[in-house]
Amino acid sequence: MSKPFEPKIVAFVCTYCTYAGADLAGTSRLKYPPNIRMVRLPCTGRISPMFILKALQKGADGVLVSGCHPGDCHFTHGNYHARRRWTVFRALLNFTGIPLERIRFSWISAAEGVKFAELISSLTEDIRKLGPFEQYKAMIHETEAPVSL
Amino acid sequence: MSIQEQYRKKAAELLSSGEVKLVIGYGSGSTPDRRRALFARTADDAALFHVDAACDANLSGYLVNEGLLSDKKKIGIFLKPEGIRSVNILAAESQLDPDQIVILGFTEENGTVSGLQGTQASDFTSLMTALKENRTTSEKEQALVDKIEAMTPQERFAFWQAEFEKCIKCYACRQVCPMCYCKRCIVDNNQPQWVHTSSHTLGNFEWNLVRAFHLSGRCVECGGCDRACPVNIPLRLINRRMANEVLDAFDHFSGMNQNQEPVLASFKKDDPETFIL
Numbered sequence A: 001m002s003k004p005f006e007p008k009i010v011a012f013v014c015t016y017c018t019y020a021g022a023d024l025a026g027t028s029r030l031k032y033p034p035n036i037r038m039v040r041l042p043c044t045g046r047i048s049p050m051f052i053l054k055a056l057q058k059g060a061d062g063v064l065v066s067g068c069h070p071g072d073c074h075f076t077h078g079n080y081h082a083r084r085r086w087t088v089f090r091a092l093l094n095f096t097g098i099p100l101e102r103i104r105f106s107w108i109s110a111a112e113g114v115k116f117a118e119l120i121s122s123l124t125e126d127i128r129k130l131g132p133f134e135q136y137k138a139m140i141h142e143t144e145a146p147v148s149l
Numbered sequence B: 001m002s003i004q005e006q007y008r009k010k011a012a013e014l015l016s017s018g019e020v021k022l023v024i025g026y027g028s029g030s031t032p033d034r035r036r037a038l039f040a041r042t043a044d045d046a047a048l049f050h051v052d053a054a055c056d057a058n059l060s061g062y063l064v065n066e067g068l069l070s071d072k073k074k075i076g077i078f079l080k081p082e083g084i085r086s087v088n089i090l091a092a093e094s095q096l097d098p099d100q101i102v103i104l105g106f107t108e109e110n111g112t113v114s115g116l117q118g119t120q121a122s123d124f125t126s127l128m129t130a131l132k133e134n135r136t137t138s139e140k141e142q143a144l145v146d147k148i149e150a151m152t153p154q155e156r157f158a159f160w161q162a163e164f165e166k167c168i169k170c171y172a173c174r175q176v177c178p179m180c181y182c183k184r185c186i187v188d189n190n191q192p193q194w195v196h197t198s199s200h201t202l203g204n205f206e207w208n209l210v211r212a213f214h215l216s217g218r219c220v221e222c223g224g225c226d227r228a229c230p231v232n233i234p235l236r237l238i239n240r241r242m243a244n245e246v247l248d249a250f251d252h253f254s255g256m257n258q259n260q261e262p263v264l265a266s267f268k269k270d271d272p273e274t275f276i277l
Ligand code: SF4
Pocket: B058, B173, B176, B177, B178, B179, B215, B218, B219, B220, B221, B222, B223, B224, B225, B226, B239
């Protein structure tokens, strides 16, 4: 029997909030699924939509983008810029058929270790239910196929 | 006097008086129903201009040709309302000085062309407001956008996958767009290489997402990319959807005036964020 599906989820997080929140979850010994791969960045303002596309290109089944709550940005307004960008990019992904359940956004502060652990658990569960992102994987697969002459 | 005659005369006057060094307009194309950009430097050249329903290109992209405006001299240009909007965006993004642009404005409706009052981009403010208010929706287009939105994500993906599969990465959509003025486009970057450059559907999909994202809130829906695409990918539908988004979410109608803040380089503290967990 084949192994049950375990989703790969890439999380792009801001070092000042969500990363610290994840750290708190760890030091508090909270349990969350190991399906998440974290990429730490200086600010949500540094998280280009290209990162999301790159994660999908490399076979991610889901992506999380997370940073400081509005008003809490270390650089005062990086997250406000990021929010606009996400709104627009999310609409574009939705219009081209990339399921929004796979691309999630959150605000998690350095004090919200519990929120972090709970979000990762529910996110992993949601994506496990959705299954692998087959449509995208088929496209990736096509790029690996030998050229037919 | 026909509108074409009026505008030929106006262009000739601008050139002979020395007010402008060049007038960019439409000349004959390869077939009788096509027009091609014509660059008039003398009053005689101005007699070759066409102003009619076949003049569909947005010529404003020529204005940002390297060095064209650096001598501070003025340039005349034939523009439809979308073209005036793109001049406003280029000015807002510091790509040109709008005082150097003398506009010969015209608009087309059901095959009839009429002139527009004004010569400076700032003369058309009320027109821009009117355009925003009654955002002309081609019924057919909006119906298609609605149809796509009503599909399931899987169906939508399949729809666009079939479209993007055809893309040959000729980048005509980028070359024709007045808003795509970057000296180096992100797809031409290979360190890091964000977008697959081979013509597999994956890279085509990524390219089209990037193009659409970089034009969100900047596209004026002139339709240039859609007409240029050799494989007829309905790029106008994506442009339309993104224009709807910035209007609904941020009340942003691109190219309203030369001081408009770029939508993705500005923010409000109370911007909508219902989707953020
Ligand atoms: S994206 Fe297409 S429709 Fe929009 S401004 Fe550029 S060429 Fe015109």
